[in-house]
Amino acid sequence: MQLFDTARQEVVPFEPRGGRVGIYVCGITPYDSAHLGHAFVYHVFDVLHRRFRDAGLGVRSVRNVTDVDDDILRVARERGVDFRALATEQIRMFDHDMAEIGLLPVDAAPRATEHVEEMVGWIVRLVDDAYAYAVGGWVFFDSGMYPDYGRLSRLDHPTMIELSRERGANPDDPRKRHPLDFVLWQASAPGEPSWPSPWGQGRPGWHIECTVMSTGALGHPIDIHGGGDDLIFPHHESEIAQAEAAGVAPYVRHWSHVAMVNHEGEKMSKSLGNLVFVRDLVRRVPGAAVRLLLASHHYRTSWTYDDHEVDAAAARHRRYVAAMQGGGTLSHEAAHAHEQRFFERLDDDLDTPGALDELDAIAAELSSGSTGVAPGTEGQQLLGRLLGVLGAETEAVPA
RNA sequence: GGCGACGUAGCCAAGUGGUAAGGCAGAGGUCUGCAAAACCUUCAUCGUGGGUUCGAUUCCCACCGUCGCCUCCA
Known part of the structure; x- marks a missing residue:
C-alpha cells in the first residue's frame, strides 16, 4: 500500500509493523448533524481500514469525540440542556448516520471528558520540563521552546503570527510568552464544566486531548494519524509539539489528510450554513x-x-x-x-x-x-x- | 503573505507524444398493456499564445482564469 504522507509530502509505501496497524482519526465535536464533509473523511479511513483488514493485518481504529469545547457548551446553553446530554444525543445520531452509509464501527471512540485526568498529567509534565507555563489558571504551551513548530504545515513563524492576527485570534495576548503559544488548559468560566487541576478548576484546551487519547489507545508511534486537512494547522501541528516535547517522539509515523468538500462555492462548514447532511442523502x-x-x-x-x-x-x-x-x-x-x-x-x-x-x-x-x-x-x-x-x-x- | 489543487463535451471525469475511457443529463431504439428499470446506439479535438518535435491534448516557457486551506471547522 502506498500512501501520501503529509509530513514527507510524497506518496510513500506504508509499512505495517508486526502485522498490525493502528489508525487514529480526529473525530467530531458533537453539537450538530454529520454532513458530507464528515462522511468523506470517515469514509476514507473506513476504506483504508477495510483494505488493511482484508490484506490480513490486525487493524485497530480509534476516533475521538471532543465532547467539551466552546461550541458544544454554547449550543447546550442555547437549548437549555446539559452539555453531556447534548453530546450523547449527537454522538448517537452521528453513529447512526455513519452506520447508514456502511462505515464499520471503530474499535474505540474515547470521549475527551473521560480522559481529563490523563491530560492534566501530561500538562504537568510539560510544565515541569519548562515546555509550558501557567498564568492565572491557564496553561500555555511555550512554542519558543519548540523550534520545529510549523514543520508539518510548512509555515514559518512570522507567517503563522500574521495569519492568526488576520483570523481574529490573539497572538498579542499579554499572557503569552510567544505569539504562537497555544492553550493546554483554561480556567472555566462560571457555569462551565470544570475539572480539578494544579492550576485550579478548569477544562482542557483542544489539542491536548488527541495526543493523550491517541497514545493512550494505541501507544506510540501512532501508525497512521489523520483527519480533515483543515486540521493540519494548528491542531496536528500542536499535537506534534506537545507530544515530542513530552518525549513521545516520533509521535506519528504517517500523517494522512483528507481534502475538504465544498458546496455552493465555499467550503462546507457549520458557520457558512451550506451543509449537506448525510441524514438527508440516505433518505433519497x-x-x-x-x-x-x-x-x-x-x-x-x-x-x-x-x-x-x-x-x-x-x-x-x-x-x-x-x-x-x-x-x-x-x-x-x-x-x-x-x-x-x-x-x-x-x-x-x-x-x-x-x-x-x-x-x-x-x-x-x-x-x-x-x-x-x-x-x-x-x-x-x-x-x-x-x-x-x-x-x-x-x-x-x-x- | 504561505501552501496546494485545477482548467478535457451541458455537467462530473479518465488518459496518452501519433489524431481523446467512462458516467450523469440529452437524443434514438429494444423490451413492456402503459411506464419505470435494464440493455443497445448516439453525442468533444482537450483554457490562450509561443516553443521543442515528422507529429502535442499529452514535454518546455509565458499568459489568462478558477478554486481550496491557513489557531471555529472533517
Missing part, C-alpha cells in the same frame, strides 16, 4: 449509493458537491445491482485481471475513483446482453466482494 438513496458518491472522489482532491452527483451515484448503484442480479458471466481470467487492477488502483494512494472504473467495467461485462437468471456466479461474487472493500455492499435485492 441507499447508503451504498452514498458510499459510491464519496468513493468517486480521490481523498486528496477537494471537490464541490453538486446535487447531480446523487443521481449519478444512484444510477451507478442500480447498475451494480442489476449486474449482480443478472445472469451475465465473466471468464475466470477476466475476473482475475479485473480484481488485480482494482487492488492496484486502491493500493496506489487509495485511488477509489480508479477502483470504481474497474467495477464499472465488470458491471458492464456482466450486464451486456444478458437476461439470464443465474446470479451467484464468479463475476457476481467478485463484484459483490470488491464493493465490500469500498464499504458499498449492496443488499441482496431491492427489486
Whole structure:
C-alpha cells in the first residue's frame, strides 16, 4: 500500500509493523448533524481500514469525540440542556448516520471528558520540563521552546503570527510568552464544566486531548494519524509539539489528510450554513449509493458537491445491482485481471475513483446482453466482494 | 503573505507524444398493456499564445482564469 504522507509530502509505501496497524482519526465535536464533509473523511479511513483488514493485518481504529469545547457548551446553553446530554444525543445520531452509509464501527471512540485526568498529567509534565507555563489558571504551551513548530504545515513563524492576527485570534495576548503559544488548559468560566487541576478548576484546551487519547489507545508511534486537512494547522501541528516535547517522539509515523468538500462555492462548514447532511442523502438513496458518491472522489482532491452527483451515484448503484442480479458471466481470467487492477488502483494512494472504473467495467461485462437468471456466479461474487472493500455492499435485492 | 489543487463535451471525469475511457443529463431504439428499470446506439479535438518535435491534448516557457486551506471547522 502506498500512501501520501503529509509530513514527507510524497506518496510513500506504508509499512505495517508486526502485522498490525493502528489508525487514529480526529473525530467530531458533537453539537450538530454529520454532513458530507464528515462522511468523506470517515469514509476514507473506513476504506483504508477495510483494505488493511482484508490484506490480513490486525487493524485497530480509534476516533475521538471532543465532547467539551466552546461550541458544544454554547449550543447546550442555547437549548437549555446539559452539555453531556447534548453530546450523547449527537454522538448517537452521528453513529447512526455513519452506520447508514456502511462505515464499520471503530474499535474505540474515547470521549475527551473521560480522559481529563490523563491530560492534566501530561500538562504537568510539560510544565515541569519548562515546555509550558501557567498564568492565572491557564496553561500555555511555550512554542519558543519548540523550534520545529510549523514543520508539518510548512509555515514559518512570522507567517503563522500574521495569519492568526488576520483570523481574529490573539497572538498579542499579554499572557503569552510567544505569539504562537497555544492553550493546554483554561480556567472555566462560571457555569462551565470544570475539572480539578494544579492550576485550579478548569477544562482542557483542544489539542491536548488527541495526543493523550491517541497514545493512550494505541501507544506510540501512532501508525497512521489523520483527519480533515483543515486540521493540519494548528491542531496536528500542536499535537506534534506537545507530544515530542513530552518525549513521545516520533509521535506519528504517517500523517494522512483528507481534502475538504465544498458546496455552493465555499467550503462546507457549520458557520457558512451550506451543509449537506448525510441524514438527508440516505433518505433519497441507499447508503451504498452514498458510499459510491464519496468513493468517486480521490481523498486528496477537494471537490464541490453538486446535487447531480446523487443521481449519478444512484444510477451507478442500480447498475451494480442489476449486474449482480443478472445472469451475465465473466471468464475466470477476466475476473482475475479485473480484481488485480482494482487492488492496484486502491493500493496506489487509495485511488477509489480508479477502483470504481474497474467495477464499472465488470458491471458492464456482466450486464451486456444478458437476461439470464443465474446470479451467484464468479463475476457476481467478485463484484459483490470488491464493493465490500469500498464499504458499498449492496443488499441482496431491492427489486 | 504561505501552501496546494485545477482548467478535457451541458455537467462530473479518465488518459496518452501519433489524431481523446467512462458516467450523469440529452437524443434514438429494444423490451413492456402503459411506464419505470435494464440493455443497445448516439453525442468533444482537450483554457490562450509561443516553443521543442515528422507529429502535442499529452514535454518546455509565458499568459489568462478558477478554486481550496491557513489557531471555529472533517
